Amino acid sequence: MSQQLDAETETTTQTIRESLNQALHEELERDERVLLYGEDVAEYGGLYKISEGLYEEFGEERVFDTPLAETSLGGTAVGAALAGARPVVEIMYADFLPIAGDHLINYAAKMYFNYGDETSVPMVVRSMYGTGDGHGLHHGQSPEAWFMNVPGLKVVMPSTPREYKGLLKGAIRDDDPVIFLENKMRYGESGPVPDEEYTISLCESDVKREGTDATIVAIGGMVYEALEAAERLSEQGIECEIVDPRTISPLDTGPILESVEKTNILVTAQEAPTFGGFGSEVAAQVIDDAFFYLDAPVKRVGAPFTPIPFAENLEEAYQPTADDIESAVIDAIET
Amino acid sequence: MVHETINHTELLEDLLLTRRFEEKVLEVYQDRGIRELPHSSLGQEAVGVGACYPLEDDDLLAPSLRTRAAMLLRTPVEEIVAGMYGTESGPSSGRTTEHHMGSSEYGILGTTGMIGSHLNPAVGAALGNRTLDNDRVTVVFFGDGASQRGEFHSALNFATVQELPVVFVIENNQWTEAMSIDKLVDVDDLADLAGHGLPTEIVDGQDVEAMVEATAEAADRARSGDGPTLLEAKTYRYRPHAETMPEHRDEATLEAWKDRDPVEMYIDRLLERDQITEAEIESIDEQLQTTIDDAFDMAESDELPDEETLYHVYKDTEIDHWKGVAK
Numbered sequence: 311m312s313q314q315l316d317a318e319t320e321t322t323t324q325t326i327r328e329s330l331n332q333a334l335h336e337e338l339e340r341d342e343r344v345l346l347y348g349e350d351v352a353e354y355g356g357l358y359k360i361s362e363g364l365y366e367e368f369g370e371e372r373v374f375d376t377p378l379a380e381t382s383l384g385g386t387a388v389g390a391a392l393a394g395a396r397p398v399v400e401i402m403y404a405d406f407l408p409i410a411g412d413h414l415i416n417y418a419a420k421m422y423f424n425y426g427d428e429t430s431v432p433m434v435v436r437s438m439y440g441t442g443d444g445h446g447l448h449h450g451q452s453p454e455a456w457f458m459n460v461p462g463l464k465v466v467m468p469s470t471p472r473e474y475k476g477l478l479k480g481a482i483r484d485d486d487p488v489i490f491l492e493n494k495m496r497y498g499e500s501g502p503v504p505d506e507e508y509t510i511s512l513c514e515s516d517v518k519r520e521g522t523d524a525t526i527v528a529i530g531g532m533v534y535e536a537l538e539a540a541e542r543l544s545e546q547g548i549e550c551e552i553v554d555p556r557t558i559s560p561l562d563t564g565p566i567l568e569s570v571e572k573t574n575i576l577v578t579a580q581e582a583p584t585f586g587g588f589g590s591e592v593a594a595q596v597i598d599d600a601f602f603y604l605d606a607p608v609k610r611v612g613a614p615f616t617p618i619p620f621a622e623n624l625e626e627a628y629q630p631t632a633d634d635i636e637s638a639v640i641d642a643i644e645t
Numbered sequence: 646m647v648h649e650t651i652n653h654t655e656l657l658e659d660l661l662l663t664r665r666f667e668e669k670v671l672e673v674y675q676d677r678g679i680r681e682l683p684h685s686s687l688g689q690e691a692v693g694v695g696a697c698y699p700l701e702d703d704d705l706l707a708p709s710l711r712t713r714a715a716m717l718l719r720t721p722v723e724e725i726v727a728g729m730y731g732t733e734s735g736p737s738s739g740r741t742t743e744h745h746m747g748s749s750e751y752g753i754l755g756t757t758g759m760i761g762s763h764l765n766p767a768v769g770a771a772l773g774n775r776t777l778d779n780d781r782v783t784v785v786f787f788g789d790g791a792s793q794r795g796e797f798h799s800a801l802n803f804a805t806v807q808e809l810p811v812v813f814v815i816e817n818n819q820w821t822e823a824m825s826i827d828k829l830v831d832v833d834d835l836a837d838l839a840g841h842g843l844p845t846e847i848v849d850g851q852d853v854e855a856m857v858e859a860t861a862e863a864a865d866r867a868r869s870g871d872g873p874t875l876l877e878a879k880t881y882r883y884r885p886h887a888e889t890m891p892e893h894r895d896e897a898t899l900e901a902w903k904d905r906d907p908v909e910m911y912i913d914r915l916l917e918r919d920q921i922t923e924a925e926i927e928s929i930d931e932q933l934q935t936t937i938d939d940a941f942d943m944a945e946s947d948e949l950p951d952e953e954t955l956y957h958v959y960k961d962t963e964i965d966h967w968k969g970v971a972k
């Protein structure tokens with residue numbers, strides 16, 4: 311299902327940062343059970359200023375700063391959700407998610423399965439990933455593959471301002487535990503966002519660009535790189551279709567399969583190391599369900615199997631970009 | 646009195662080195678940038694300097710991101726600076742930042758960007774050293790923020806029941822990024838968080854001699870098999886959490902702390918006791934400044950690392966780093 315804005319929708323051009331702030335604001339206003347807490351989210355307004363003004367508006371019962379304790383952030387969110395609240399916690403950098411990992415993987419993900427009734431864990435963990443700022447090995451890892459192997463968790467990685475807003479609202483209203491991943495290098499990216507209230511449901515892939523010659527399945531910040539690669543390829547007469555799953559798990563493979571059936575070429579793009587990553591799962595799903603439509607081996611674009619390096623040139627070598635996507639598409643087509 | 650056993654020229658050199666280094670970092674960062682985002686230790690230098698002073702050369706240090714003194718007193722200055730620039734001559738040739746450096750050669754336990762995640766590894770290092778039957782002591786530095794984690798309690802407890810040779814040093818600068826400790830912990834002294842049957846001591850972190858004395862005692866206890874000690878050093882940072890963040894703390898409080906500047910306090914005391922002359926201080930300072938300036942000049946003209954440097958992931962197995970598979 312494509313989610314292009316129709317021409318009549320009134321929109322405002324705004325950043326991802328503003329969109330997230332609006333989403334939090336609207337949900338805090340709409341539902342008194344929604345809580346927002348984490349390190350530096352209240353008085354400071356979030357390290358990257360995502361929650362600016364919310365503490366002032368909603369007060370410290372609803373929006374508050376916490377001790378430096380990710381275990382508590384994960385564990386208390388599970389408990390609050392089981393008791394009926396709708397907690398949104400910020401675990402600053404995604405590299406810190408493993409500290410709360412026990413609560414996310416062993417608790418949040420499994421309580422709906424474990425309970426004898428309809429009790430679930432409606433919590434959202436917001437966290438940042440993204441390379442390119444010289445923050446080195448512990449402040450930029452893309453963690454989607456760590457969590458997509460956990461049944462019961464939902465993993466969301468939006469790309470555009472419109473989706474950041476709609477999906478965060480969708481995640482807060484969703485009854486399952488959601489890990490909501492924000493690319494810290496893209497907070498300033500801007501685009502049209504509907505003026506009217508809207509939400510976007512989880513687990514629906516979206517076609518970001520239509521094309522007939524190759525399918526690029528890109529996630530998070532890599533959607534921008536894919537769009538850039540597609541523009542360049544278009545100048546060379548190659549029209550790429552870009553599918554943005556938006557929710558990594560549970561994955562909506564429909565639009566991916568449909569696209570591959572049309573283009574017969576598949577390239578995946580992610581920031582995390584390629585081995586054992588999201589692209590590998592997409593490739594396997596396509597091989598399962600659309601193998602005979604493929605004209606060439608699947609190409610996966612991602613990082614090498616190393617930690618994120620610090621030195622400028624090493625980080626550049628590490629980070630996958632539009633160039634890598636462009637050559638992967640050409641390679642696949644020329645095979 | 647401990648000050649009678651201190652070599653004051655050396656201790657002052659350590660303190661001034663750290664101070665001048667941090668000043669230079671700020672100056673260069675503001676002027677033309679440095680790849681590693683500075684998290685300045687200005688104002689807190691006496692904690693690390695004093696705690697390192699009474700240690701043996703092979704004692705192990707586990708610094709926090711702000712314990713610049715620990716890095717500087719163990720590592721050649723030019724290596725530290727190259728580490729901040731991410732150039733070839735840095736501790737890991739640019740693979741990681743100087744903040745996170747680890748070096749067996751210099752006795753620095755590899756550190757982490759996860760605040761407080763180094764506490765249990767530091768306790769483990771003490772366990773390792775006990776297993777190897779040497780008498781190395783491990784000194785682990787961390788902030789008030791780290792003391793809010795469960796890691797803090799589990800590390801203290803493990804070290805205490807195992808009577809391991811560890812000295813825990815809280816650098817309590819009273820701020821966890823932009824959050825004041827008052828909102829995060831309901832005790833006045835973090836030493837009161839400890840429990841676990843472990844001896845604690847509150848130390849004036851602006852007084853380098855007090856830090857030397859407290860750490861010397863704690864290290865002796867550890868070395869003689871009597872187990873760990875927790876020192877809470879009360880201190881304050883002069884700069885915001887990181888150089889990208891605005892100053893939002895109360896100005897009067899900051900000024901009051903600056904009135905008890907660790908470098909000035911120590912110098913005044915030495916002059917008063919006739920343990921050093923103004924001329925001697927000046928000559929130490931000049932020499933240090935040259936060393937530091939040279940180190941920055943070297944880093945600025947140093948080469949970026951070779952791409953091969955990245956491929957340092959597994960020690961025992963060769964892999965294809967792009968495909969992620971064994972060769």
Ligand SMILES: Cc1ncc(C[n+]2csc(CCOP(=O)(O)OP(=O)(O)O)c2C)c(N)n1
Nearest residue numbers: 406711758759760788789790791820821822
């Ligand atoms: C596990 C973890 N949580 C959060 C952060 C983000 N962060 C970096 S430094 C810092 C504050 C640390 O405060 P403290 O331990 O008092 O050390 P100080 O910065 O004051 O030296 C925070 C919250 C982090 N790096 N690691």
Ligand SMILES: [Mg+2]
Nearest residue numbers: 788789818820
């Ligand atoms: Mg602190």
